Amino acid sequence: MEKLGFIDRFLTLWILLCMVAGVLIGYYVPDVNKKLGSSRFADVNIPMAVGLIWMMYPILCKVRYEILHKILNQKAIWKYIAFSLIINWIIAPLVMVALGWMTLPDMVEYRSGLVLVGTARCIAMVLVWNRLAGGDEEFCAIIVAINSILQIALYGPMSYFFVVILSKGTKMGISIWPVVQSVLIFLGIPLVAAVITRFTLHRIAPNFFNKIFLPFIAPTSLLALLFVIIVMFASQGREIIVNIRSVLRVIVPLILYFVIMFFSVLAFCYYKCIPYKITSVQSFTAASNNFELAIAVAASVYGESSKESMAATIGPLVEVPVLLIFVKVILMVKKKWYNAKVESCGCVDD
Template sequence: MSLFERYLTVWVALCIVAGIALGHVMPGVFHAVGAAEVAKVNLPVAALIWLMVIPMLLKIDFASLRHVGRHWRGIGVTLFVNWAVKPFSMAALGWLFVGYLFRPYLPADQIDSYVAGLIILAAAPCTAMVFVWSNLTRGEPHFTLSQVALNDTIMVIAFAPIVGLLLGLSAITVPWGTLVLSVVLYIVIPVIVAQVARRSLLASGGQAALDRLLARLGPASLLALLATLVLLFGFQGEQILAQPAVIGLLAVPILIQVYLNSGLAYLLNRVAGEQHCVAGPSALIGASNFFELAVAAAISLFGFNSGAALATVVGVLIEVPVMLSVVWIVNRSQDWYERGAAGKGPAPRPASRGV
């Protein structure tokens, strides 16, 4: 992890301040940016999301799906948590906390939108920072790569139906056209672009050429994330200043969801007898979110000023420190884990410091 990535939370905090300040100083600029959209998809944000997503997708070789069977227990646990538990547990937590317990303390006209943002956040498993978390837990690199590739493949098909189903249960009208367009823009097209570019680079210059491009694009990806946050908070600034407690209240169900799902994945891997080097990244993949897609989808569906967009941004705010705490728990509990694991998994490959 680079120095810049290690202090990502600091840069995020500075972007919040900058966004709120710039929103007050230059409101016309932010309104012009917000108006640049097609079918409710904001074009400047789409460009920034591409800058975030494509460098991360360049790291993924979808041919790695052939390794899926090697750690089938970990794959099964992670898929179960990601797709059968996580979106539905977040929906339940959102309805419980935002729709019921915290309702008196939140703007009444944004309750459904907040719940929608939480659902969108939970419906997309992380595809990028997972590599960092896996590395910090000395995770099995081939498992991590295979799991991320498999999740990306499933997400292309399952993201829109799951979100649509859960938003429908929340009595929110779902603009299916916009939702599907968001999936195409933020998953399908970037995956195609990244894989074509990856194969071309590997064919012409080998791994060294790909590594050089990734080194150049890495900072651009993080800067695009920070620029998106400036835009978001430029529009959300008034609401944050008027009701700063909203951020803290929205963080509660997100925090519970992260620890609930990471703990569930970790324990299920232990019961199944999977290796610790697989259980660690499985727990982290099971808990983390593809917040770039979540932010983009929330903006596309409900707009910059919506509670849904704010809820997904809260996910961005707490992602790094919370996931680092999960990394700490996984590493500290390794001896306990290995004493109880049945040891049925295959022998681990040597851990890699990069994936």
């Protein structure tokens, strides 16, 4: 705790305060949703878009791109990548479809929005959760990049299959452009900026980059996260309170989804003696979702005021506090059991 900064140390408190502040702003400030949405970028209001991009930039600056080729030359890494792809692109959407049928059999529109969230694999906040948990940032960047490429090709047909065919949800016609746009903007912009920063500033002044620049910008990632939470909750504050019964029903399958995906992967990795840093990446990518993509697609296909969009919006509202709790849980597991387990298997966690 002594090594953590002021923001990191009390992050749970700040997130709770930002959530409450956002809901109150959304409920009591007239037309705040219209004002936030008056100017949009990639189907997301500009304040949230700026926050999402900056939230990823400091984390991506820390990734050692110069050694990624060495990491990819390791045979074990490809096994971990294959495992992640199976979990993210096959098991996770199926789990969300099953939970949607179990908990929302009479709410077709909300079930459709829920499945849209389950099919969109995370390319943003997983970097934050993994960083807080002390996971492997290089491996996390690789998984995020692979998921981003796959989203461009697979999100359209897979979401149609899971929403319309398996979930018997509302009809949809997804254009590929919202998917490409989301990946290019919310991953492409911060990734390109981070790569340029690292390969220029790190080469010119490595001591300045490592000792001054990175420590200075690192806390701004969490500040951007807090800003995104305020904007997100403010945008939906009134709808949350007015439609509280429907919101509570959608929250149930979401919580079950996060718990099932996170702890099943964590237990499997623990049983197989997979190093903690890799386990952190696998657990958080399995439980995280690309909410900005799900919201953008739901809004463009069904309309911003639709029940599908409402369900997609509830996703990150639940994900943020739940995955923050998971950060604390996995750190506790690491401290009490994980290191001893890995050592007993003869596996070194670098």
